[in-house]
Amino acid sequence: MFEHRRQQLLPRRAFLFRLGRFAGAAFLLVGISWLIGILGYRALEGMSWIDATLNAAMILGGMGPVAPLQTNAGKLFASFYALFSGIVFLVSVGVLIAPILHRFLHQFHLEAEKEQAEEDKEDEEEAKAAQEESDAD
DSSP states (O other): OOOOTTSOOOOHHHHHHHHHHHHHHHHHHHHHHHHHHHHHHHHHHOOOHHHHHHHHHHHHTTSOOSSOOOSHHHHHHHHHHHHHHHHHHHHHHHHHHHHHHHHHHHHHHHHHHHHHHHHHHHHHHHHHHHHHHHHHO
16 A cells, blocks of 8 residues: 555656545545445434425534434434544544655654665774775784
């Protein structure tokens, strides 16, 4: 899914394509969750399509229901849907942030490895110079 830390940084175009795929997955998750809420409100509360859509969007967005709930089944559904929506929000944010955070950390590791390689090279040169001095004595 992501490149290994020893691999080169993904080119910008490929990274943007990856970011688009992950954003698409996050929006698909939100869309499916919204549809679950719409259908739940339609079936359990008998709301019109527009009212069910509004209530599902408000719960999914964290704002709470707009119309008062009339049935016990609708109230239970709204309770579970609100908890489900909170988890969907967290997962969606994680899916959106994952490629960005990975790229940042990958770039950090590549720079750290480059600096370590330069330090190792300097240490080898110093050791070689010290060996040559001791051989000359």
